[in-house]
Amino acid sequence: MRVGVFVGEYLKETGRNLEAIAGYARNLPDVEHVRLLAFRQLLDPAALANELREEKLERVVLAGDSPGYFKPAFTQALADAGKDAREVHLASFREHGAGSPDSLERAKAVIACAVRAVPFSLVAVPKPAVVKHATLVIGAGIAGIQAALEIADAGKKVFLVEREPTIGGHMAMFDKTFPTLDCAACILTPKMVAVSDHEMIELITNADVQEVRGTPGAYRVTVARRARRVDPETCTACNSCTDVCPVSVWSEFDSKLSHRKAIYIPFPQAVPTAYVVDPVACTYVQSDGQKCGVCVKKCPLGCIHLDEKDDTVDIEVGNIVIATGYELFDARKIECYGYGKLPNVLTSLEFERMTNASGPTGGKIVLKTRKLNKRIKVEEFVADPEGPSPKSVAIIHCVGSRDPKYNPYCSRVCCMYSLKFAHLVREKLPQATCHEFYIDMRAYGKGYEEFMERIKAEGTRVVRGRTAEVSEVDGQMVLKGEDMLRNRLVEFPVDMVVLAVGLVPSPGNQDLERQLGVPRDSDGWFSELDYNGDPTYTERGGVFVAGMCQGPKDIPDTVAQGSAVAAGVLRSISSGYGGGDLSNLSLSEIETRARDLQAKLSPAGGGQ
Amino acid sequence: MTFEPKIVGFLCNWCSYTGADLAGTSRIHYAPNVSVIRVMCSARIDPTFVLKALADGADGVLICGCHPGDCHYTEGNYKMMRRFPLLKKLLADYGIENDRVRLEWVSASEGQRFADVVNDMTERVRALGPSPVKMDLATDMAER
Amino acid sequence: MTATVRVNPKLISELQSYGAEDVQNCYHCGNCSAACPYSSEPFILPRMSTRLLQMGLEESLRGNLEPWLCYYCGQCSDQCPRDAEPGATMMSLRRWLTGRYDFTGIARRFYRSWKIELAALIIVALLTGAGLLAYGFLWGGGNLSVFDTGGGQSAFLPAGAIHVVDWVLGLMFITVVLVNMARMWHFTMHAEDIPRASAGAYLRHALLFPLHFFTQKRWAKCDNNMPWLTHLPLMLGYLTMLVLIMFFLEPFQDGPAIDWKLHTLGYLATAGLLVGVWYAVRGRLKKNVPMYRHSHSTDWVFVLLLLAIVATGVLLHVLHRLGFGAAANLTYVAHMMVVVPWMMRFPFSKWSHMMYRPLAMYFAAIQTEALASQSPQLQGGAEDELAPVAEAA
């Protein structure tokens, strides 16, 4: 069978050595014709048909980062040339772990398989290796918790490392969850409790992964633990220390809507249920033990050790699960919305805390008011539970999303949580008007569309049109936008603006990328091994991704991935295959395997 | 003031009780007159439960199960369905109005329907006024 | 709801040659219209024009005044999340409209291919040059002198003669422009879904035309006033020059003595022209503001010709006044070789926007009034947005 190979890039010009790849393809059996395609070359099927006829080609192999883009033209061409149109085969570098320009060997291997019409993933099966039974889960948000519980429930040891002093991640901050509106705490806290009670889970909070050595199946990891300065075993969260602590700073957990002390517990249901000292704020720590230290005296159980030092833990694991989640887009970057300047322009998370029953305002939606901070003698805007409630609230979608200037991608959850906000506004402030400004309403999940209809029925004005500007005209916020479905320009006063800020990869990912050798995409999210086939595997054997760190997701999808990685981990433990790792597989081995498999499969690929 | 009937509801665990929960999670508001007792299946509801409730002062009894064909236990609700007419006869003999005891099908996804059923039932029973037959029923029960 | 209109996927490709390269990228977030300082109901720009273009609704586009209401401040392009360059789209629509208004069809040819335009210009230039020289040698008896250098000996082309020529040329092209303006009026004011305006309305707003013609004051709405401030001297200088030449040619042909009453005006005008042209060229080279980022071939021809006119004009003046008669006369020929093509180009190019723009402002005011009286809700702006929405049962 005469095979023609066409090599070209489509998604982006990576500068990978296409010549070399083409050169390799020329020497493959049956390959009679090799041609380089220009970047995103526009193809004319008719011309291609002639080329195929002249070269008498019966099979076409398209190689590149995403060669599928060239396929329809070639399929058409083959048909026009009177050949079997199904004989177009893809050698997708991006799909098979040859995404980076310098992974030439892998790229060649992918072509070698395509030329024989054998799916690469069928050929490239990792060799067995000894896999240690313990697993490291990085990040204890809902994804990490889910993964840890699944693995531990199967009786395998799990080290769960969390950067913050408590587990629970962002979900613990939420009030209600769409579309069922059941409260996040009610469904999350039991899982958190389960984690802390589980005998197979070792929880390491307030810590970061410092170094990763070793090979798939046998990783040696150093975890750096920041001193908690409170013994979680003995602390009963009695609150005496906080009462006496003189230092108060903004609470991160309440996204700076309220204050906390230097020794504090992020939230009542925190796990571990123990206080923690913020070394940056603590007078004692800052003064090297010269000043303060009253909490130590007050603690009835003597579990506060302000002199405790940071330390490191070394652990050996067979698999690593990345579940580092996300951060919020910094709304300050979009000046026209006035976030940071106008006190009552809130981010979604701030609003989330505000509506949360256990939040700073006890679930009341209030306008921020000036208050004198006695400690630092400056006036600052605080959310006072007694503060006035807004008469009109506007929610702006896609803040920092769907815009290459900030993030080109859709953050996937904003539409729905914005609708949820609208519901909460209508529920808590029936007199207030509520407007949503959206571009496309993305209600794709189970029960989402119905939820949207319900919110509309509740009287929320849903306006298609991205807001251009939020400004303050003598003390009154004014919002400017277009209501394009009614072909109107809208400009009206609002009391509160909630920005549905998008999601961005958490900053720690860069370091992890280096440590674990797991590539990230252009947006900074971790790249899965194969978008369709292996969404939770990575190019690095024994390293998995779950949840948001791989791309924005809603809770059900995150949880599903959390469980899915558990499957990969358990499988690799019981079968001894360091999941997805091909590093120990040489090009020649792949070629031989491909040859053997070629015989087994029908020419059209056996797909149907 | 208006008479507020006390109604006892027997709900099957899989459809109706879930449906009632759904009404709550969806914040669908309905009359507070029905207090729910959970049973695994409507088939479990022994006629004596109903008599007992009426005897102890309930002004009405609401029985809910999965829609015919949807029973978690394949056909429990059919059993209830067959049992019900007999029960009604018995109650009629006791002189209990038809509207006081009622059998409804509410599925796990019918929060709204549950609310409607409760509201409607409450209205009807309120219209009927307090249950007449507490005492004599009680004596009967004692003999049993 | 208006009558059904047929979409046309081909138009978008046609507009590409007019400079609308990215219009297909727009996904209608509405940011541009809300950000646009010129956008006010019922003229929501630039999104609506972008939409009509994407859908290829030629009729609606032809009757659309919005492109003329845009001064290309570029705020839309800056905020666009999809690099659809709404500003450039509006610009290209102005070119396209100029082509539509022009009944001769020449403008369309020029916009579609710079080769044709260049060829046309060169031919006209050569003919002019050849004509003048030939005339000079054959009938002028080798005497090329143009200027009435006094001393009785008169030139072969006295001011009077020239007047005849430029008046004829001028009138020719003015008529073309007037016809095109009439067409513009017909397309825009007689488009379906635009209510017919009363004669009264036309009268009431009549002053808007001269106002915008001389001041372009609408441009000042833009945050950055620089473009407006540099454009003003350009076009004022231009008008002055035109007037001077059309009506006061004699003193210019006299000489070498300088007639300060008039020449001061001339010098000021020249200065204005130089400033304007300088900014235009500089901007188009630096491409630092959106307005200059996507220059069309015709824009370059426009500024370069203007530059050439000013340059030759100044040179000719200097030579003339310093008494280098022969040199001055040759430069004069060169000058004419630019001026004539330039004049000829007037109705078929950017040039004509000096008529279309103010006309559009005028029409816009009339339409707004008419539409408002037709649908009162428009007057309210967006207040109804504020009304609390009735609770659904």
Next chain:
Amino acid sequence: MSEPRTGVFICNCGTNIANVIDVEAVRAFALTVPGVTVARTYRYVCSKPGQEMIIKDIKEHALDRVVVAACSPRMHEKTFRKACQAAGLNPYMLEMANIREQCAWPHVDGLAATEKALALTSAAIFRVRQQEPLEGLTAEMCPTTLVLGGGIAGMTAALELADGGHPVVLVEKAERLGGNLARVDLTAPYLDSARDLITERITRVQGSSKIKLMLRSQLKSLTGFVGNFDAEIVTDGGGEATARLGNVIVATGYKEFDAARVTHFGYGKLPNVITSFELEKMLTAGRIETREDRKPQYVAIIHCVGSRSAEFHGYCSRVCCMTAIKYAQEIKSAVPSCHVLDIYIDMNAFGKGQEDFYKRGSEAKTMFLMFGKNDYPFIRKADAKDDCDMLLVMDEQLSGKRIEIPADLVVLMVGMEARADSGEVAHLVNISRDKDGWFIESHPKLDPVATTTDGIYIAGCCAAPKDIPDSVAQARAAAARIMGRIAKGKIEIEAVYAEVDEDFCSGCRMCNELCPYSAIEYDEEKKRSHVISAVCKACGACVAACPSGAIKARHFTDKQIFAEIEGVLA
């Protein structure tokens, strides 16, 4: 029996409950009920400190009964039973009063709600007094898993389990594996080869020694309980097989919406109105042509056919938007001269790489036209003078114009709907379906692959529309669950089941036929019936039916329910 010592714990649930119900009043009331030793309120009783409070009280006050007035028992009964266990109290000595879902949330009038909360709480206190310590049973966990459906989800789950070393029975109705994905060539948004993906999975399934593949087969009956199911599987042409199973994964997928139901699109009448799957065929075969074998000059793609509609399905089918964008680009590259018009409501490009994909669709000069929800365009034959075969008429939302769209080929993006046999399947494996016919997960967020029936899991599109990555993730999630349970070896069975008191049993055998699970056997010698507790699902049908009142439903005894009634009306 000595005076019970009951502890009552009332949850504020943040403010979810406390805002409506006067929890302090409930507490005060509880203390007045005889047998109540302690009563407390707490912000989140389900939280760790909350549970510790319960444990502490049980120990300190030697409580032998616990009542938690909080959310629905469906939410947290397990949690609190664990807590009791931790304190050395039998978990069945706990009773919950549902004062959130069925009191605080649905009621606005605080007084009435509190009234009802008192009734529910007292009911619980009365009931718990009658409750007895119960012990659950343990049973073997059979390592074999039955996977229903050989689509991408089913095959992935099967392979995951098989590679983990566990036997799998994979049952597929059709004569070949691959499901709906086998009908697709390229996948959005990266245009990867679906064929390669499917080929890989199929080859591995066929090659796996652990997977027993049964094509042209379906499940006939499923009896037993988690860890010990018995399945009957029938194959076309009379083949019958039985299998012992531990768990079941339902991955039966979806069925495409029948476009003919949208009458005004004229599908089936107008020859050049086709469905997305029919276009997929054309693309794969390299002949994008009208019925008259002409290359189309205009192709119109209509989104949301059968989805997001008041008339058909209310939900969004999740994958059609990106598939439509895929088609737009594929058509453009196969027939460069062709104009593609994409008619949509909202563009759902929410996933990784999808927004980018959408932009590339725009760059390919696709004309995007927006119609209003439930305001579908309608199609009519074009006149002779038109340069096209059909004309679509619609109100375009973004321009406010009523427009006419030329088309030679109209592609209907048909949505997904539950398979016709989903009801049947739900019955066989004893799980429930939502109003659209999709299988219901045990919790929509935190437990998306488990169901209300222990040992039955769902994965992929049979639970709701999904794209490939999400289906694959779910399949693996289900596999993980099962691997975990297999690893444990044994399973605990709920202690709630029926018992026959043989002294009272008259041997009338009425119950034997009654039991849907045939869990009641008749002992010929003793002439008495008895219940196989592991098989019994505790519906209680037999209990209510037994003429001699010999059958007792553990944890749902007459006594307990009578007490509850008394409590409610006390």
